[in-house]
Amino acid sequence: MIQPLGPASPFPADWFGLDAVTLAQRLIGAGLYLDGVGGLIVETEAYRRDDPASHSFRGATERNRAMFGAVGRAYVYRSYGIHWCLNIVCDAGEPGSAVLIRALEPNAGLEVMAARRRTAAPRLLCAGPGRLAEALGVDRSHDGADLLAAPFSMTAPNGPFALSAGPRIGITKGVDHSWRFGHAGSRFLSRAFRTGEPG
DNA sequence: TCGTTGATATTCT
DNA sequence: GAATATCAACGAC
Numbered sequence: 001m002i003q004p005l006g007p008a009s010p011f012p013a014d015w016f017g018l019d020a021v022t023l024a025q026r027l028i029g030a031g032l033y034l035d036g037v038g039g040l041i042v043e044t045e046a047y048r049r050d051d052p053a054s055h056s057f058r059g060a061t062e063r064n065r066a067m068f069g070a071v072g073r074a075y076v077y078r079s080y081g082i083h084w085c086l087n088i089v090c091d092a093g094e095p096g097s098a099v100l101i102r103a104l105e106p107n108a109g110l111e112v113m114a115a116r117r118r119t120a121a122p123r124l125l126c127a128g129p130g131r132l133a134e135a136l137g138v139d140r141s142h143d144g145a146d147l148l149a150a151p152f153s154m155t156a157p158n159g160p161f162a163l164s165a166g167p168r169i170g171i172t173k174g175v176d177h178s179w180r181f182g183h184a185g186s187r188f189l190s191r192a193f194r195t196g197e198p199g
Numbered sequence: 200t201c202g203t204t205g206a207t208a209t210t211c212t
Numbered sequence: 213g214a215a216t217a218t219c220a221a222c223g224a225c
Contacts, residue, residue, distance in 0.1 A: 045217070047217075053217070054217085055217080077217085078216095079216075079217065079218055079219095080216060080217095080218050080219080081216085081218095082218070082219075083218050083219070085217065085218085087217090100217060102217090128218070128219070129217070129218075130218050130219060131218090131219075168217070169217075169218090170216085170217050170218070171216095171217060172215090172216090190218095
């Protein structure tokens with residue numbers, strides 16, 4: 001569990017101007033809430049414009065247009081026809097980057113999440129991008145929404161945290177990058193990391 | 200605990 | 213038509 005060291009402080013909006021890999025690491029430990037329901041980010045993945053695994057690789061389309069818009073906004077897409085997945089758009093000079101939020105350590109609105117997920121096991125509420133979106137109530141209506149304005153809110157990480165890194169999950173291209181990051185040893189991850197070292 | 204598989208919508212070829 | 217940034221149910225051990 002991530003132990004709070006003090007009161008939550010606002011998330012620094014200028015971090016959204018960082019490149020996706022850096023932001024993906026800094027987001028670990030940050031709070032993410034929708035209508036007050038959510039928790040602390042424990043797992044992320046970075047996707048860049050020049051990255052064959054990224055939805056933005058072949059340029060802007062109707063689906064991915066949020067990735068080419070303002071930073072700090074949500075990019076929400078349908079995964080495998082069933083699930084919604086939530087990204088945070090960022091930009092280090094060239095549009096088309098985002099960080100996929102893969103898992104939260106839930107700490108607010110546990111009852112609401114349990115009802116939406118039809119399970120009360122905290123470990124299974126937000127462990128995976130599809131589960132996380134279902135628990136928070138994220139859907140297409142949130143595509144393009146500002147993560148620092150209602151109904152969303154974010155808090156700064158109360159770190160530093162020990163990070164794990166490894167290859168991204170579920171992709172067939174760009175597998176040579178270790179752009180998946182997590183809070184080392186967290187039990188709320190979608191999957192364990194093979195090594196404990198950041199990369 | 201592990202591996203396999205079906206469900207399902209949207210995008211791109 | 214094929215592929216997909218996933219999940220849960222199920223059966224074999």
